[in-house]
Amino acid sequence: MSSINYSNSNTNPSIILNKFFKLLLISGFIFYIIYILLFFNPYYNISTFFTKSSPKGPELATSSFSPTNxxxxxxxxxxxxxxxxxxxxxxxxxxxxxxxxxxxxxxxxxxxxxxxxxxxxxxxxxxxxxxxxxxxxxxxxxxxxxxxxxxxxxxxxxxxxxxxxxxxxxxxxxxxxxxxxxxxxxxxxxxxxxxxxxxxxxxxxxxxxxxxxxxxxxxxxxxxxxxxxxxxxxxxxxxxxxxxxxxxxxxxxxxxxxxxxEKGFHQIDLHNDISGLLSAHPQSPLLSLHHLHEVDPIFPSLNRSESLNHLVKAAKIDESRLLQQTICYHKPKNWTFSISWGYSVHVYESILLPSILRKPLQTFTPWSKSAKPFFVFDTRFPSKNPCEAPHVFFFDSVERGDYVVMSYGRSKARGLPTCTAGGNHSADSMSKIYVLTPRRKHDLIGGKRECCDVVNIKQGMDATEIKLRDCLENEILPP
Missing domain, CATH: 3.90.550.50 (Spore Coat Polysaccharide Biosynthesis Protein SpsA; Chain A)
Structure with a gap:
């Protein structure tokens, strides 16, 4: 039996051990340099270096379960x-x-x-x-x-x-x-x-x-x-x-x-005509309505039960847009249109800013007058000024095609003269407003209001067409 030759430099244990320690020192130095560079980099979070590829990271915390139904x-x-x-x-x-x-x-x-x-x-x-x-x-x-x-x-x-x-x-x-x-x-x-x-x-x-x-x-x-x-x-x-x-x-x-x-829940601790509130709904999906037997029918030409069924008819077409307010302008006539989808359209013979129109017209009275202010939100008092009083139209019918077409009919004659400050352009002859809506659902949650354009005013037919669309980036109203 031959003995092992320890004189061979490639197999000598002490030499192998020395090489191992040198390699370990070099590797440790490299990792130390990487650590220093990352640690003192103000634009890099070192914790993400070790967790970013983990399937249990915080970015999946809210997406690990199925959508609510x-x-x-x-x-x-x-x-x-x-x-x-x-x-x-x-x-x-x-x-x-x-x-x-x-x-x-x-x-x-x-x-x-x-x-x-x-x-x-x-x-x-x-x-x-x-x-x-x-x-x-x-x-x-x-x-x-x-x-x-x-x-x-x-x-x-x-x-x-x-x-x-x-x-x-x-x-x-x-x-x-x-x-x-x-x-x-x-x-x-x-x-x-x-x-x-x-x-x-x-x-x-x-x-x-x-x-x-x-x-x-x-x-x-x-x-x-x-x-x-x-x-x-x-x-x-x-x-x-x-x-x-x-x-x-x-x-x-x-x-x-x-x-x-969540502003879409509505106690309706109000009395009389709540059309002013419903025509300027908060920017939130409509979730509930209560006390409808305590207020006037929400559509003036229908009774309470018929009014509810009429609103539900619009909800079945597109619940996400129901009562959502959209505002657009027709500059040639200085008209302002405020649309409460599936419920009403208000037409003003002047240019009114969105910050004003989002405040409900106070057509209603409080549940109790024992504490002031009466309401927990801003309101506008109805005005007899022809530049501030709207022509009011209510949801009439709906048709589906390439667009959802909502028809709104005039409630009654406004009974005021024309707004001269807006250019003396009367809207008295207008009897119908058609609102064209994309068939896709509007993602209101976490988003913003839709915008719209007045695309056609039919003089002989006394009708106006308005088309809803996504607002442009950085779009300000009125244009």
């Missing part, structure tokens, strides 16, 4: 057997049998109709609340019952739920818009989404941090679960609060959660 939402509707049959037209306008999920809760069995119609939500009888008799003198029995609806709904619907919507039986929802808006939020976190009242007194006497139940509000699943676990404790904490929505808001606050406001 209608099956992820459960509605909990507070009903009453004394008013339900007067309000069925409200629920019929938006409820989608076999698509929408949820229940209407009654204080007792509604025995007037058997069997229960399939095109209504399933009904349930609210649980007995007699255990609260010790402080019943403080809490209204109805408030206890309605507050507990989130618990009763959670107990029967908690699989595959992202959002719970609580509302009254006279609340009208625009479900497609609701899905789009809730899809902005991470349903795995605590969210309490709704809106205040339009009337200052209502907020003053209840809470400016409260989502009003008539308008409806949304609770994310984790928040609903936490509320259910602590609800009886919470009811005992607040025996002197008036309404269920105020009690729930207080319970939510105890969990460390504040309201997230």
């Amino acid at each position: 209608i099956s992820d939402i459960v509605f909990s509707i507070a009903g009453s057997t004394t008013t339900w049959w007067e309000r069925t037209s409200y629920i019929e306008s938006w409820w989608k049998p076999n698509i929408t999920r949820g229940y209407v809760f009654f204080e007792k069995n509604p025995q007037e109709i058997t069997p229960w119609p399939k095109y209504y939500p399933q009904f349930r009888i609210s649980e007995n609340t007699s255990k609260y008799k010790d402080y019943d003198k403080h809490l209204f029995r109805q408030a206890i019952r309605v507050t507990r609806l989130i618990l009763e709904t959670f107990n029967v619907e908690n699989e595959g739920v992202r959002w719970y919507i609580l509302a009254d039986d006279d609340t009208i929802f625009f479900v497609n818009n609701l899905v789009d808006v809730l899809g902005k939020y991470d349903h795995n976190k605590y969210f309490y989404i709704g809106m205040n009242s339009e009337c200052h007194a209502s907020n003053y006497y209840h809470s400016f941090e409260m989502a009003f139940g008539g308008a409806g509000f949304a609770l994310s699943y984790p928040l609903a679960k936490a509320l259910v676990k602590n609800l009886d404790v919470c009811l005992k904490r607040y025996p002197n609060l008036y309404g269920s929505d105020h009690i729930l808001q207080s319970c939510v606050a105890d969990l460390g959660v504040s309201i997230t406001q």
